[in-house]
Amino acid sequence: MNGSGSTDNGHATADDGRFTPRLARRRRIGQIFEAACLASIAFSLVMLVTLLADVAVDAAAWLSADFLTSFPSRIPGRAGIKPAILGTVWIMILVAALSFPLGVGAAIYLEEYAPRGRLTKLIQTNIANLAGVPSIVYGILGLAIFVRFFGLGRSLLAGAATLALLVLPVVIIAAQEAIRAVPSSLREAAYGVGATRWQVIRHHVLPVAMPGILTGMILSLSRAIGETAPVIMIGALAFVAFTPTSPMDLFTVLPIQIFNWTARPQAEFHGLAAAAIVVLLVLLLMMNATAILLRNRYQSKRGQ
Amino acid sequence: MSELTESSPELRWRAGRRVGERVIAGLLFLCGLVSVLTTVGIVVVLLTESAGFFREVPLVDFLTGTQWSPLYTDQQFGILPLLNGTLLIAVGAMLIALPVGLTSAIYLSEYASPRVRGVVKPLLEILAGIPTVVYGYFALLFITPLLRAVFPSAGVYNAASGAIVVGIMIIPMVASLSEDALSAVPRALREAAYGLGATKFEVSTRVAVPAALSGIVASFILAISRAVGETMAVTLAAGATPRMTLSFLESVQTMTAYIVQVSLGETPHGSLEYKTIFAVGLVLFLITLVMNVISNRITTRFREVYE
Secondary structure (H helix, E strand, O other), X not given: OOOOOOOOOHHHHHHOOOOOOOXXXXXXXXXXXHHHHHHHHHHHHXXXXXXXHHHHHHHOOOOOHHHHHOOOOOOHHHOOOHHHHHHHHHXXXXXXXXXXXXXXXXXXXXXXXXXXXXXXXXXXXXXXXXXXXXXXXXXXXXXXXXXXXXXXXXXXXXXXXXXXXXXXXXXXXXXXHHHHOOOHHHHHHHXXXXXXXXXXXXXXXXXXXXXXXXXXXXXXXXXXXXXXXXXXXXXXXXXXXXXXXXXXXXXXXXXXXXXXXXXOOOHHHHHHHHHHHXXXXXXXXXXXXXXXXXXXXXXXXXXX | OHHHHOHHHHHHHHHHHHHHHHHHHHHHHHHHXXXXXXXXHHHHHHHHHHHHHHHHOOHHHHHHOOOEOOOOOOOOEOOHXXXXXXXXXXXXXXXXXXXXXXXXXXXXXXXXXXXXXXXXXXXXXXXXXXXXHHHHHHHHHHXXXXXXXXOOOOOOOOHHHXXXXXXXXXXXXXXXXXXXXXXXXXXXXXXXXXXXXXXXXXXXXXXXXXXXXXXXXXXXXXXXXXXHHOOHHHHHHHOOOOOOOOOOOOOOOOHHHHHHHHHHOOOOOOOHHHHHHHHHHHHHHHHHXXXXXXXXXXXXXXXXXHO
16 A cells, blocks of 8 residues: 555556555545534534424423413413314324325235336326425315315314325335335235235235334324424414314314414413424324334344 | 035125225225325316416516515515525525535445444434424524524524524435435445545545435435425524525525415405415426426436446
């Protein structure tokens, strides 16, 4: 490495006098670069910690049991997020009920039934592109189709249907990956004893793919309950003084409540927003932890 | 299975099974079709609703006008100020997300030990999973006061604050997609360079990055598209002032923030002001669609090279 090139090659001889490896300098540049890369990673992590700490400090004075069980109020000291929590839970259940069958169905079709052809390719490309459509555009779609055309109004169902379409590409892609990971020997063995295509899928492919599908589903739901823009578009309210009891009821969700309180000038409402953020983040953390546990269990089982 | 002994129920059973299979296949196909219908729905809604708008406002005025004030008595429908705001935020966000995201990706793919990667990647996923409204809170109530302390001329609502949080928000996306691209570069390429006496820095920046360039570019384009479509953080932090400006310290309005402003207000359904959200939505949809298609194309080609 320290030599200035070999002499058994014409080119090297020509460069012989000019080539100086300057290894110390190059290594130093390398070290500086590595430090810069590490600083980039540190920047993201510092931002994450700062954000969480900022929210936690702002929220500390406002988090209480009353906050979780009260209705919103114009008086900050009495305000709570009961309707927002219930709305978020309703949305979660409805979105799951709508997007799970549609998403898994589409994934089964694409992986197990679809002929390799233009239509299949079109559907696949379409799903990839839908995943990149801004969430507010789904809001516009939901407003025009579910709220107005189907006449669902500003109901939980309209919101859930909009969010279900929003997360559908993610559900489909995750389910497809899980189904694709099922070894084909399993299918062939089932076909070999005379099972029909659906029997193979129902009894052999789906049970094996289910943990992967559920992981994707939970992650999609955590995205759905964090979305604000589409829910604003379809007209969720910020002040809901009742608890929703049916899918046709008006509603609010945590992100809307957070947005509304953040946009107000008074510092008290900012504290309430921070407290609601803590509740939302804890909910998301629990969902993600479930997804990770499922994934780990699935991986260790496959390893056996 | 006792029917198997008699021929006719056995046949009926088989026929039933076959019909059932067809019904199921049909239902599954319909599920697959929902995604296509969603796209059709988006395009039809945006086109039909904005058709009504363009009957009253000429397309040329819409695309070249430098004033946007549909909610005032002096109505002006030039989208350029909204595009200006959107691009200003997107450019600012990319100034943060591209260098930080790419160097993070290089660190994770080329330098980090598996243990460090195992810790850092989930943390980046958490950063990516934080709802955008939370970033809006952070921008308005943490970044903005900080900015105003440094630049006293900055407004309560300013483009810089929105751009910074959108940048932070898309770092994980750039980092993770670029890292995927870097990891897909065959080891043999790196080893050949090491064999020629290259240092780790040279291998990373002159072999791995150029070899993964298409994937990295695809991740950049996807990130820009995401920044253009980002809504809540910019609505909260950047304000609601459509303006032709290149200053990061002034309040601007993005296309997304305008759509939110209208839907929060009391604009009557069917009015011209109301129809503006579909026209603006159409422009937003087309911009992001074009970028996503380009990004997907690049990724597909890139895959073909190494598989």
